[in-house]
Amino acid sequence: xxxxxxxxxRAQAKAEYDAFLAACPSRQLLDRISDKWVTxxxxxxxxxxxxxxxxxSRKLAGVSQKMLTQTLRxxxxxxxxxxxxxxxxxxxxxxxxxxxxxxxxxxxxxxxxWAEANMxxxxxxxxxx
Amino acid sequence: xxxxxxxxxRAQAKAEYDAFLAACPSRQLLDRISDKWVTxxxxxxxxxxxxxxxxxSRKLAGVSQKMLTQTLRxxxxxxxxxxxxxxxxxxxxxxxxxxxxxxxxxxxxxxxxWAEANMxxxxxxxxxx
DNA sequence: CGGGATCCGCACGGATACTG
DNA sequence: CAGTATCCGTGCGGATCCCG
Numbered sequence: 211x212x213x214x215x216x217x218x219x220r221a222q223a224k225a226e227y228d229a230f231l232a233a234c235p236s237r238q239l240l241d242r243i244s245d246k247w248v249t250x251x252x253x254x255x256x257x258x259x260x261x262x263x264x265x266x267s268r269k270l271a272g273v274s275q276k277m278l279t280q281t282l283r284x285x286x287x288x289x290x291x292x293x294x295x296x297x298x299x300x301x302x303x304x305x306x307x308x309x310x311x312x313x314x315x316x317x318x319x320x321x322x323x324w325a326e327a328n329m330x331x332x333x334x335x336x337x338x339x
Numbered sequence: 340x341x342x343x344x345x346x347x348x349r350a351q352a353k354a355e356y357d358a359f360l361a362a363c364p365s366r367q368l369l370d371r372i373s374d375k376w377v378t379x380x381x382x383x384x385x386x387x388x389x390x391x392x393x394x395x396s397r398k399l400a401g402v403s404q405k406m407l408t409q410t411l412r413x414x415x416x417x418x419x420x421x422x423x424x425x426x427x428x429x430x431x432x433x434x435x436x437x438x439x440x441x442x443x444x445x446x447x448x449x450x451x452x453w454a455e456a457n458m459x460x461x462x463x464x465x466x467x468x
Numbered sequence: 469c470g471g472g473a474t475c476c477g478c479a480c481g482g483a484t485a486c487t488g
Numbered sequence: 489c490a491g492t493a494t495c496c497g498t499g500c501g502g503a504t505c506c507c508g
Contacts, residue, residue: 227455230379232401239461240454241375246366249373250359263470272361274502279471289464300469301508310460317449324446325369326356331439332368335418392490403482408491429489430488 242288247273247281249318252307255291256315260306290314371417376402376410378447381436384420385444389435419443 227236242248247270254269255261261269267278282305285291290311296302307315356365371377376399383398384390390398396407411434414420419440425431436444 227458229451229454230383230398230400235462236451236454236458237375237401239458240378240451243450243454244373244375244378246370246373249369254359267470269359271359272366275471276503277501280501287465288461295470298469301471303470310457310464313457314453317446317453320446320449321372322358322365322369324443325358325365325372328439328442329356329365329368332417333364335439336416396490404491405483406481409481424490427489430491432490 239288242284243314243318245281247277248285249321251278251281251285251305252290252311252315252318253322255305255307256312256319260294260304262302262304266305285311368417371413372443372447374410376406377414378450380407380410380414380434381419381440381444381447382451384434384436385441385448389423389433391431391433395434414440 228234229236229240231237250270250273251266254266258265258269263278263282266282267273267275270278282291282293286293286305289308292306292308294304294306296304357363358365358369360366379399379402380395383395387394387398392407392411395411396402396404399407411420411422415422415434418437421435421437423433423435425433
């Protein structure tokens, strides 16, 4: 049928990715996004819209320039965020979620919220009787 | 007021956890759960119910004994999974999600699914034109 | 301001051997 | 089967200096 479209074939291919398999590309992708700084960057950008480098640096307390830059570069190359340079003096750089990044933002935000919401319960179970 | 109950004060405290802050306990918790092996273990247990050590080892292709054991111990001490030893010969050990673990499972499953569903798009953006 | 480049410690994580 | 113990490489991540 003519209705076996590219979209359908893509859906078929998608179903074949399995992060449980060591060699599957999605395993590497999962490793990438299962990262503290990735989660916090996406949460920050998702909540605040476009943000500048220094804003992110302040928001993500304790992050080093190296890790922040490294994280931003990785997210950019994976198409999750955009990097926009405005040639002011001094230069202004702002980061923003792409549509792809926004879709992930929903999930990582849930992860961060879970950590905050269940902190008490975890603490109670760590040093109990 | 007498209506300022312990439950209310606890709700207040919960709202104060902020993973953006370096010193906040939830930051450490976020770091813990933002882990590839944690995600995969929770996904496996969430999908298959109770599982034995060797089952997990097979399901999570490529994981070393050290990392698997380490991950299981951490999840156990945080109250996310239970460890049950049955004194057969040889001994049988099975792991299962707690209620707390189940609530996190929903989120990490979304993370894994996202990685698998959006793999194509990320790959397309990595080596573009 | 927004990084790049470099040095370096150390802890993360793999491999192997051994145990109850 | 389900680990524990040990050795060991390496890359994560912090600190520092420099640049446009």
